[in-house]
Amino acid sequence: MITAEVILAASEGANPLLPNWWEVLVTAVAFAVLLFVVKKFIAPAFEKSYTDRVEAIEGGIEKAEEAQAEANALLEQYKAQLMEARTEANSIRETAREEGAQILEDLKAKAAEESARITAQAQVQIESERVAAVNSLRTEVGTLATSLAGKIVGEALEDDARSNRVVERFLADLENQQNAGVSK
């Protein structure tokens, strides 16, 4: 169907390598206009957008890093504070225990001292009362005995010389007796 003549006829078409000069002109001018527009308006806008984004992202990362560092510092601080508080609580507890023991010890000592003091005081009092009783007894017994003996013997005792001698002797005996009791 496709004969040699047809192919020959087809090859008589325009040479594709020969330009239409109008096309050359239009393309060159159109490209120049495009280049101008791109250089003047489009490229700067894209570059600016690009720079802004880089800045925003890098700024954001920096900010995040800062926040992270701050958070870490705070955490460290809290941990240190917690540790400190714990140590302090322990030491307070320890001190309280020691103080309690000390107070108990003191109270015990004080009580013992007090009781000893009371005991001693009582003994002193008893001793002094005994001495007083002995003294008063000594005087009263003499008088009582004399008056009793007088009543019993009556006028026999009118003779002063004799009665004096008797009382003297009695008291001496009594004294001897007492001395013997004390030494005994």
Next chain:
Amino acid sequence: MTAFALPMASNDGGFIPPTISDTHVPDILPWMAEYGTGFGKQMLLVILSVVLIAWFFKVAIRKPKLVPGRVQFFAEGVYSFARNTVGRDIMGEKNFRPWIPLLFSVFTFVLLNNLFGAIPFLQIPSFSHAGSAYALAAIIYFTWIGVGVQKHGIRYFKLAVVPTGVPGWILPLLVPLEIISNFIVRPLTHSLRLMATMLAGHMIVVLAGSGAAYLITQQDNILLNATGVAVIAGSVAMYGLELLIMVLQAFVFTLLTAIYIQGSLEADAH
């Protein structure tokens, strides 16, 4: 579209394959003039591409947000592709910044004009016309030569064509080769690579379209009609391949731009 653009049947009813001429629809101004004498669809699309690119990226970045929306995200993706993947990776941290607008413009310009070939009714990759490819490659050709001269003075041409570290006796052989390779072949391959891939892709679409139309409408045999449908189905796969090539060629063209300029900047480094 093919219906009026392509003569589908010759007098004897045989199939006439579409020719290169058919990739040029008649000019708009003056109306329906022959190709090559006035203002045509392809030029309209080139201008449209500039308007679309400028409008889209301007709107996408009008109120830039730190957390981009869908449109801004896409626009920034394209921008950072031209900026980082092509510019920074090829030209290096030191050199790439002044060239971002150029690389971005080249990439979006070529990409959108290629993709026009995949959009129904627009359906023509602008760079399938040699003129556009020559124009863009020429701009870049003079740019990298200018950069070299500006950076190294007139000595740049010596740096560019005399390789260092080779024995002197081989230089008479190497220098002409370097001149041909750098200053003659390079702009040609730069432009023709783009033009040829786009033209080929476009021709496949045209061929598939006209072939399918011929098989379905001009043939009485039901089996041949069915073959026409199969051609359409097959052309969908070709369409997918074309999309890939369109994006890839935009990338390659931009990549080469970056490599050439980088080569001029660092002409004394090797």
